[in-house]
Amino acid sequence: EMDATGAQEIQMSALQPAELWQESGRWYAYGPEMWRVKDRNGRDFCLGPTHEEVFTDIVRQNITSYRQLPVNLYQIQTKYRDEARPRFGLIRSREFIMKDDYSFDRDEEGLSKSYNDMYDAYSKVFDRCGLTYRAVEADSGAIGGNRSHEFCALCEVGEEEILYCDSCDMAATSERADFKDAIAKEETELPLEKVNTPGTKTIEAVCELLGVPQEKSIKAILLVVQEDVKEKPKYVAAFLRGDRQLNMIKLVNALNVPEYTVDFADEAAMGSETGCVGGFTGPVGLKNCTIVVDTELIGAKNMVAGACEKDFHLKNVNYGRDYKADIITDLKLLQEGDPCPCCGSPVKSARGIEVGQVFKLGTKYSEPMGLTYLDENQQKKTVVMGCYGIGVTRTLAAIVEQHHDENGIIWPMSVAPYHVVVELIKPDDEVQAKLAEEIEKKLEAAGVEVVLDDRDERPGVKFKDAELLGVPIRINVGKRAGEGVVEYMLRRGGDKLELPAEEAIAKAIEAGMKVLLDATKNGIDILNDVDTMPEWRLDEVAWEYNMIY
Ligand code: ATP
Ligand code: MG
Numbered sequence: 001e002m003d004a005t006g007a008q009e010i011q012m013s014a015l016q017p018a019e020l021w022q023e024s025g026r027w028y029a030y031g032p033e034m035w036r037v038k039d040r041n042g043r044d045f046c047l048g049p050t051h052e053e054v055f056t057d058i059v060r061q062n063i064t065s066y067r068q069l070p071v072n073l074y075q076i077q078t079k080y081r082d083e084a085r086p087r088f089g090l091i092r093s094r095e096f097i098m099k100d101d102y103s104f105d106r107d108e109e110g111l112s113k114s115y116n117d118m119y120d121a122y123s124k125v126f127d128r129c130g131l132t133y134r135a136v137e138a139d140s141g142a143i144g145g146n147r148s149h150e151f152c153a154l155c156e157v158g159e160e161e162i163l164y165c166d167s168c169d170m171a172a173t174s175e176r177a178d179f180k181d182a183i184a185k186e187e188t189e190l191p192l193e194k195v196n197t198p199g200t201k202t203i204e205a206v207c208e209l210l211g212v213p214q215e216k217s218i219k220a221i222l223l224v225v226q227e228d229v230k231e232k233p234k235y236v237a238a239f240l241r242g243d244r245q246l247n248m249i250k251l252v253n254a255l256n257v258p259e260y261t262v263d264f265a266d267e268a269a270m271g272s273e274t275g276c277v278g279g280f281t282g283p284v285g286l287k288n289c290t291i292v293v294d295t296e297l298i299g300a301k302n303m304v305a306g307a308c309e310k311d312f313h314l315k316n317v318n319y320g321r322d323y324k325a326d327i328i329t330d331l332k333l334l335q336e337g338d339p340c341p342c343c344g345s346p347v348k349s350a351r352g353i354e355v356g357q358v359f360k361l362g363t364k365y366s367e368p369m370g371l372t373y374l375d376e377n378q379q380k381k382t383v384v385m386g387c388y389g390i391g392v393t394r395t396l397a398a399i400v401e402q403h404h405d406e407n408g409i410i411w412p413m414s415v416a417p418y419h420v421v422v423e424l425i426k427p428d429d430e431v432q433a434k435l436a437e438e439i440e441k442k443l444e445a446a447g448v449e450v451v452l453d454d455r456d457e458r459p460g461v462k463f464k465d466a467e468l469l470g471v472p473i474r475i476n477v478g479k480r481a482g483e484g485v486v487e488y489m490l491r492r493g494g495d496k497l498e499l500p501a502e503e504a505i506a507k508a509i510e511a512g513m514k515v516l517l518d519a520t521k522n523g524i525d526i527l528n529d530v531d532t533m534p535e536w537r538l539d540e541v542a543w544e545y546n547m548i549y
Contacts, residue, residue, distance in 0.1 A: 001121040001128075007072040007101055012054050014078055018044035020053040023369050030142055031260035035080040035094075047080035050143065052365050052387055055102040059383070060371040063104065069373060069383070070110050074101035076392060088157075090397040091353060097392040104383050106375070108362075111384045115147075115360055118388045122151055122356050125390065129399055130412030131355070136162050137172040138357060139249050142258070143387065145361040148176075151390075152352030153398035160352045163334050167345035174349075175249040177334035178341035182215075187301035190316040192284075198311040201279030203242040206313055210304060217242030218297065218305035218317060220281040224265040225257055235270050236262075239283050239305075240294035240331050247333040254292060254329040275308050282306035282314055283323035293325035294332060353398045356390040400470075409470025410491050413511060418451040419443075420508050421471040423462055425478035427454045435484065436477040439501055446509045467491065473508050477501075 002009065015037075021027035027034075027044075035047040048054065055073060063069065079098045086094050103114035119135065126133050131153045138150035150173055152160050164171035172178075200206035207214050223236040238251055252259045267278035274289040282305030283291060297303070302316040317323070334341070336349035365371070366383040375381050396415070403410045413419060420443055424436040436452060443450045451471065453462050459478075466474055476487035480498070488504040489496040499507070 001125045002074050002099070002101065005072065005117045005121045007074050007103075009075065010073050011075050011077060012048075012051060012058070014048050014080065016046050016048045016051075016054055018046065020057055020369075021046065024053050024056075024365050025368060026053070026142070029258045031258050033081050033083065033142075033260070035082050048077075049079055049081045050098075050387075050389070051075070051077075051100055052102065052143070052361070052385075053369070055387075056365045056369045056371050056385070059102075059104050060366075060369060063371070063373055063383070066106055066373050066375045066381075069104060069106050070114060071104040072101065072114060073104075074099060074388075088397070090393040092159075093393065096394065099390040099392055101388040103386040103388070104366075104371075105385070106373070106381065107384055111360055111362070111386050115358060115386050118358050118386065119149060122358065122388070122390065126151055126153070126355065126395075128414045129395060130403060130414065131395075131399060132402060133355065134162060134164070134171060134350070134352065136164070137176050139173065139175040139253070140359055141249075143357075143359050143361070144364045145359045145387075147360040149358050150354050151356040153355050153395075153402060154350055154352050155398065155401045156351055157401065158351040158353040160354050162350045162352050163336070163347045164350065165340040165343060165345055165347050168340060168343040170340050170342040170347070172334075174333060174335075175247065177347075179247075179330050179332040179334050180339050180341045180344065181296045181330075184296075184299040184301060189318045189321060190302050192317065192322060193315040194307055194309075195313055195315055196311060197280075197313045200311075200313070206304060207242065210313070210315070212304055214243040215241055216300075216303055218282060218303050219244070219246075220276070220283070220306060221246050221251075222265040222267060222270055222276055222281060223251075224263055224270065225255065225261050226263070227257060227261050235265060235274050235289035236292060237274070237276060237281065237283070237286055237289050238292040238294075238331055239297060241296055241300065242304075244294070244296070244331075245333040245335065246331055250329065250331050251292060254327050254331070255290070277306065277308050277310050280306040280310055280312060281308055282317065283325075284308065284314055284317060286323075290326045291323070292327045292329065292331065293319065293323075295328060295330050296332070298328060353394065353401065354391075355395045355398050356388070358388045359386060361385040361387055404470070407464070408468035411470040411472055413472050416449075416470070416472050418449045418469075418471045419512050420448055420450045420473045420475060421466045421469070422450060422452045423459070423466060423474060423476045423478075424452065424454045425459050425462075425476060427456055429481070432477050432481040435481045435486070435501060439475060439477065439486070439505060442505050443508055446505075446512070448508055448512045473511060475504050475508070 037045050076099045086092050105111045133151050133153045135149045135151050138148045140148040161174040163177045197206050200209050203217050218239050219242045221238040225234045274286050285308045298319050305314050305317045307314045337346050340347045363382045371383045372380050400409050422436050422440050426432050440450050440452045472491050474489050484501050486501050486504050488499050
């Protein structure tokens, strides 16, 4: 599918010099997830978590003119990320395989075309992998840029939460989803009043004691930003309506610092500096910290908030009169049942595994790294970039999540490690062994990938293993081998057929052929080219597309 978009495959090294990352500013910004190493002379390198800098560098060494653009390059390569919590096997590991792709265009219009082409290609890839997925708007995280979509394989155990709307086409990750503010009731501002609220450390408790709904209260979240260990930490207090949840990514984006530098504050340490008091913090009277206020609080009148004094709250707190913000922004996490930010209908939620993501980078890398070209009028212009990644190993895990039963994996044909498993029931029976090997050879000659299970194990053990491995087609060669009859069955289920060996072979080849036809239907016109293809390319294509020729 990559080739069908006109992209070209290359292979860069996993080991990358720090200098490239210093140029883009990410040597610092990427943080502890980057696997840093030194060479024997003490020079800094990293094991690439991603390759924007490296691809930008190779293109700037080779591109000078508008005539050479667009360029679209990809690789399938091992990536390294020192994940804080590697888990779920291949879903989040410190070493994994990524298919990453970088597009280089003359302008925004070119980028839009590249982005749409890659979006379509990714859709086709995931269709062919047999995944049920959704492409949703996403935050662009450490990669950056201004527009991004994630491809999420739908799955109960997925780490990603997706919010979507059935009445319109809004669909976004919970990190990215906008929030439609409730319109506050008009009220006259009442005088500020300090009330004794002993032991009410939570929003629930204080609202119950004072008899006010949670939407009339202000929740405080206390954070610390430590950009450099040698510097004094910077404190942040974020405020939103008591009945809302904080969206940490929105807050991190508003602060414009790397995510890894932000943490929850130690209330006591922050208190001596800013005057906050754990459980009783409000925006009135805080000092020496960045105050971030959610948009919804601006018009909200006569709210209850902590008094920054143990066992006391303030009533009738109003923005403008009683406190001011350093930053006003949407801080809210959109949740199931909240009004859709586009049309107002209640949104739904689903869980998924992020298997791929596409980004419009613009000039985030080309600008600082000086990737330019000369246009038709010999004017210097900055190249406009996009980047696109598929987690190959994670995709495999996501496929297994969606295609399995209590006995193991059920691989879709297109991604099965083998199309057919031939079970030789009695390896020491010469007739059975001969027929099994004959079937294996004929299928292999037709380009079908076969594994012959000739282990000296009980049939029950071998069948269990075959089910666990999930090979889509199984051919059992057993007691009717003398008559040339075998059993043919699909891992997916259905009838076990007793067939002459030749018929079983033909059926398996046909099933493999379907994969090829699907590929062709998806726009890869390999069938037309087959006659003119050189032998080596034919082999490659056969391998790439599981093609039978
Ligand atoms: P996540 O949010 O899950 O940490 P990411 O958004 O940081 O992932 P990208 O930079 O978008 O990841 O990388 C492209 C793809 O690589 C992801 O869509 C995902 O499929 C895969 N991927 C990223 N991190 C890992 C990992 N630790 N293990 C396996 N696959 C990964
Ligand atoms: Mg991602």
